Amino acid sequence: MAGKDYYGVLGIPKGASDKDVKSAYRKLARKYHPDVNPGDKGAEARFKEINEAFEVLSDAEKRKKYDQYGSDFENQEAFARARQQAQQQYQSYGRGGGGTPFTTYETADMGDLNEVFESLFKGFGQGGARGGRRAPKRGRDIEHPVEVTLEEAFNGTKRVMELQSEQPCPSCQGMGRTKAGVCQMCRGAGRVIKPRRLEVKIPAGVKEGSRVRIAGEGEQGMGGSPGDLYLLIKVAPHPMFKREGDDLLVDVPVSLASAVLGGEVQVPTLRGSKLALRIPPETQNGKVFKLSKQGMPRLGDSSRGDMLARMAVVLPTNLNDKERALFEQFRSMRPN
Numbered sequence: 001m002a003g004k005d006y007y008g009v010l011g012i013p014k015g016a017s018d019k020d021v022k023s024a025y026r027k028l029a030r031k032y033h034p035d036v037n038p039g040d041k042g043a044e045a046r047f048k049e050i051n052e053a054f055e056v057l058s059d060a061e062k063r064k065k066y067d068q069y070g071s072d073f074e075n076q077e078a079f080a081r082a083r084q085q086a087q088q089q090y091q092s093y094g095r096g097g098g099g100t101p102f103t104t105y106e107t108a109d110m111g112d113l114n115e116v117f118e119s120l121f122k123g124f125g126q127g128g129a130r131g132g133r134r135a136p137k138r139g140r141d142i143e144h145p146v147e148v149t150l151e152e153a154f155n156g157t158k159r160v161m162e163l164q165s166e167q168p169c170p171s172c173q174g175m176g177r178t179k180a181g182v183c184q185m186c187r188g189a190g191r192v193i194k195p196r197r198l199e200v201k202i203p204a205g206v207k208e209g210s211r212v213r214i215a216g217e218g219e220q221g222m223g224g225s226p227g228d229l230y231l232l233i234k235v236a237p238h239p240m241f242k243r244e245g246d247d248l249l250v251d252v253p254v255s256l257a258s259a260v261l262g263g264e265v266q267v268p269t270l271r272g273s274k275l276a277l278r279i280p281p282e283t284q285n286g287k288v289f290k291l292s293k294q295g296m297p298r299l300g301d302s303s304r305g306d307m308l309a310r311m312a313v314v315l316p317t318n319l320n321d322k323e324r325a326l327f328e329q330f331r332s333m334r335p336n
């Protein structure tokens with residue numbers, strides 16, 4: 001890999017002091033600064049080169065690595081580390097000896113092993129600013145909690161989500177480096193956090209703990225497909241309706257006269273409308289009537305649960321004299 005000559009770029013010898021590096025940089029940066037050379041592409045390229053050289057040579061750690069590995073030191077170093085690890089592993093396998101399956105390694109040629117690692121790390125070693133391709137990687141899935149009311153779970157609803165997702169850095173295309181050195185936008189991470197708004201549809205029938213998958217709205221992949229967004233559903237309790245699986249239980253007030261003589265009661269629904277229910281004479285308090293297919297919709301299915309209407313007999317209050325007389329008359333006929 002032909003490295004760049006950073007010392008040559010700054011016009012200084014290899015052993016130049018930090019002070020020399022700085023003064024050479026200052027002089028050249030002033031000369032080739034884009035503000036001083038508007039529209040001059042040659043000067044612009046030179047300015048970038050100077051900055052790249054300075055970034056490395058002004059940093060003791062980077063300069064040391066550059067001196068050892070050349071301008072591709074970041075990749076080279078990782079490669080060297082991987083190879084060293086492989087060799088250490090190889091050596092410990094070799095020492096294992098004594099009839100273990102690893103004894104065969106003792107006859108392996110180190111050169112072969114290096115070759116294996118070179119091919120393994122090929123994409124990696126040639127990556128970076130050179131635009132080499134890494135293996136496509138699918139984006140990660142994102143999970144996001146969403147609380148809905150029972151009405152929303154009944155009817156289905158929409159939400160606008162404010163998401164923060166990691167995306168490949170647009171400045172360096174996820175490489176972490178640009179021609180001018182470590183990417184300034186992502187500081188070498190290759191990824192940036194981007195807020196975004198997304199309208200999502202929450203289907204009718206979701207339950208507490210439902211996971212609604214919004215395909216392709218997870219994190220962006222690195223050359224692979226994006227991950228998925230999962231909405232983790234929480235359903236807020238309802239003051240009137242109790243959900244029992246796909247059924248809905250609701251208490252329906254019934255007057256004493258209707259309970260005794262039979263009549264019609266109004267059963268509330270999550271749509272807001274009411275359903276008329278005829279009840280027979282002598283309906284007991286707590287009796288449950290089933291209204292078929294008036295319950296919760298089933299997720300991903302056109303069927304529904306039932307509505308369970310539980311009778312709650314309401315005894316009369318504030319009786320007038322005539323009403324009290326009637327109850328006394330009733331009691332005299334049914335003393336127990």
Ligand SMILES: [Zn+2]
Binds near residue numbers: 169170171172183
């Ligand atoms: Zn970047």
